Amino acid sequence: MATSFDLNGKVALVTGGGQNTGLGIGRTLAEYGATVVVNDVIPERAESGAAAIRDDGGSAIAAPFDITDYEDVATAVKAAEQQVGPVDILVNNAGLPIGGQMLPFLESKPEQWRPYIDINVYGSLNMMHVVLPGMVERGWGRVVQISSGSGSVASRGLGGSMYGAGKAGIEGAVRHIATEVGPRGVTVNTLALGLMEKLRETIESGVSPVLNAIWQGNIMQHLGTGEDVGAACLWLCSEAGEFITGQTMHLNGGSFPGR
Ligand SMILES: NC(=O)c1ccc[n+]([C@@H]2O[C@H](COP(=O)([O-])OP(=O)(O)OC[C@H]3O[C@@H](n4cnc5c(N)ncnc54)[C@H](O)[C@@H]3O)[C@@H](O)[C@H]2O)c1
Numbered sequence: 533m534a535t536s537f538d539l540n541g542k543v544a545l546v547t548g549g550g551q552n553t554g555l556g557i558g559r560t561l562a563e564y565g566a567t568v569v570v571n572d573v574i575p576e577r578a579e580s581g582a583a584a585i586r587d588d589g590g591s592a593i594a595a596p597f598d599i600t601d602y603e604d605v606a607t608a609v610k611a612a613e614q615q616v617g618p619v620d621i622l623v624n625n626a627g628l629p630i631g632g633q634m635l636p637f638l639e640s641k642p643e644q645w646r647p648y649i650d651i652n653v654y655g656s657l658n659m660m661h662v663v664l665p666g667m668v669e670r671g672w673g674r675v676v677q678i679s680s681g682s683g684s685v686a687s688r689g690l691g692g693s694m695y696g697a698g699k700a701g702i703e704g705a706v707r708h709i710a711t712e713v714g715p716r717g718v719t720v721n722t723l724a725l726g727l728m729e730k731l732r733e734t735i736e737s738g739v740s741p742v743l744n745a746i747w748q749g750n751i752m753q754h755l756g757t758g759e760d761v762g763a764a765c766l767w768l769c770s771e772a773g774e775f776i777t778g779q780t781m782h783l784n785g786g787s788f789p790g791r
Pocket of ligand 1: 549554577630679681729
């Protein structure tokens with residue numbers, strides 16, 4: 533009977549885990565026993581994220597690397613595995629490129645498109661390509677892809693075309709990947725997030741009519757926290773999550789009901 537949420541003995545790697553959502557996810561998985569590998573492209577963030585988890589009483593190491601660089605990913609994952617053991621759980625959380633800018637497509641330049649595809653599609657594919665063979669070989673694994681409502685819904689004035697392309701692209705890929713690895717004990721699911729706590733100031737200032745319109749539709753009037761996302765990851769990544777794979781679940785306080 534698959535009912536345990538215990539992650540003792542499991543190693544979880546969270547990309548972009550140094551702050552905000554990724555840190556909340558890492559903290560939650562560590563609270564339930566996982567050893568967390570905190571990745572971030574900014575080394576200080578990886579270090580401070582791992583330190584925060586250890587301060588909570590959890591087990592964590594920092595793994596600074598750029599998920600968009602396949603060689604970097606392969607080398608760094610191998611080094612982390614030598615320290616703490618094979619990766620059982622991967623949370624592909626990094627999805628906002630450093631310095632990325634949301635803007636209307638017609639006002640964008642081609643060089644502004646690539647970062648959203650690089651981080652969401654190539655970055656997540658790099659991670660899965662490196663860790664999935666080990667999971668499949670051991671007959672157990674969990675992958676959670678962090679996406680956004682922007683992967684399936686467009687909002688007038690958001691300027692989210694490239695962000696949406698990155699999120700929709702990787703959501704499409706992970707569904708198919710789930711079919712390949714499921715028979716070998718590995719589940720792959722997507723969590724599509726809505727407005728998060730970090731946007732509170734922008735929403736309260738009223739400078740973004742599109743964000744305020746989405747906020748109006750948020751049934752629970754709740755901005756998401758890393759721990760909200762961590763709770764969903766905990767379920768998907770534990771034994772209790774064994775019955776769900778290949779799915780996209782929307783965590784958004786009830787914005788866009790029915791999703
Ligand atoms: N913030 C929101 O309102 C919101 C809404 C919907 C979905 N999301 C999604 O949630 C996820 C996390 O968002 P957040 O707001 O916590 O982001 P954030 O930017 O606050 O944190 C993400 C971390 O990723 C790191 N990072 C960036 N590029 C990287 C790379 N190439 N390799 C490794 N690490 C890298 C950054 O240094 C940063 O510390 C993203 O996938 C984002 O698209 C966020």
